[in-house]
Each structure stands twice: as structure tokens, then as C-alpha cells.
Amino acid sequence: MHEFxxxxxxxxxxxxxxxxxxxxxxxxxxxxxxDADDSCDTARGKRVFQxxxxxxxxxxxxxxxxxxxxxxxxxxxxxxxxxxxRFSKAMRESSLVWSRENLIEFLTSPRDxxxxxxxxxxxxxxxxxVDAVVCLLAAESS
Numbered sequence: 001m002h003e004f005x006x007x008x009x010x011x012x013x014x015x016x017x018x019x020x021x022x023x024x025x026x027x028x029x030x031x032x033x034x035d036a037d038d039s040c041d042t043a044r045g046k047r048v049f050q051x052x053x054x055x056x057x058x059x060x061x062x063x064x065x066x067x068x069x070x071x072x073x074x075x076x077x078x079x080x081x082x083x084x085x086r087f088s089k090a091m092r093e094s095s096l097v098w099s100r101e102n103l104i105e106f107l108t109s110p111r112d113x114x115x116x117x118x119x120x121x122x123x124x125x126x127x128x129x130v131d132a133v134v135c136l137l138a139a140e141s142s
Contacts, residue, residue, distance in 0.1 A: 041128075045136025048129045055121075058140055068119065074098050075141035079114070090116030103134045 049058065055068035062083070064070045069085040076099065080092035094114045096102050106113040107130045109123045124130045 040135035040139065041132045042136050042139050044129070045132035045134075045139075048124070048133050049136055051121075052133070055119075058136075060140075071137060071140070073141045075100065075103070075138045077141075088116060088118040090114050091118070100134050100138065103137060104130055107133060 052058075052068075052071070053065070056065040057063050057070045058072050059070065060072050062070050062072070064082070064085050069082040069087070074082075076097060079094045079096035079098060079102075080087040091114055096106075096114065098106075102113070107124050108127075110117050110119045110121060111123075124133065
């Protein structure tokens, strides 16, 4: 049993709350021990990905979409390298690797991330939608 003395209990409570808030913030940002998959909303990702399915496929068989490459297994793949798809010169020469961070940046603003990309989509504006799609892509890459 601790003896906190005058004001000690309040300091202990404030410190504990501060630590807990820091842990929660790190978990939300994917920092530290919390893995992004722990809070992955693949159901939301599937709903948002319906916009992407106009051009992209997410099929494990590697079949490309009508205007975009297959995104199954895209996480950690080099941009412009999906076999059998004709990428823009900008995408082929981007030297990007589709890390979660690069996917977030690209899905938010494709033309700013890869100037000259032939992708017509302007990007997702809602950060939670972006995170959900990246979670879905990560789940479909493992």
C-alpha cells in the first residue's frame, strides 16, 4: 500500500492518466508496440475500396482491373512493377515502394505523390477512409 501524502494521490492520478493518453495516442498513430492491424477496419476498407474497383482488382489471381493494376499484395511492392500491367513512365520511374506510409500519401493525393501519374482519381479526402483502405490492402498482402 502506497502512502502518497498531501497531493500525492492527485499527482499519481495525473501521471497515470498522462501515460495512458500517450499510449493511446501511440496506438492510434501506429507507433510503439501497437500494430496498425490491431485497429484495422477492413469492413470500412471494403466499402471505400468499391470506388477503387472501377479501375483496380484485388483478386489473388493477379487479374488487372480495367484501367489500373491489381492491388492484391501491393504492400511492400515496388511501384510500377506489377507483371502484365502497362504503367505510366512516372510510376515506373518513381522508385517508390508501397509502404503503408507511401500508400497513405498516394491515396490522399496521387498527383502530388507521383507527378505525371496516369491515375485519374484525385484522392480520398477522409483520413479514416484512407487508413481503412490501407488496412484492407495490407490484409490482402499478407
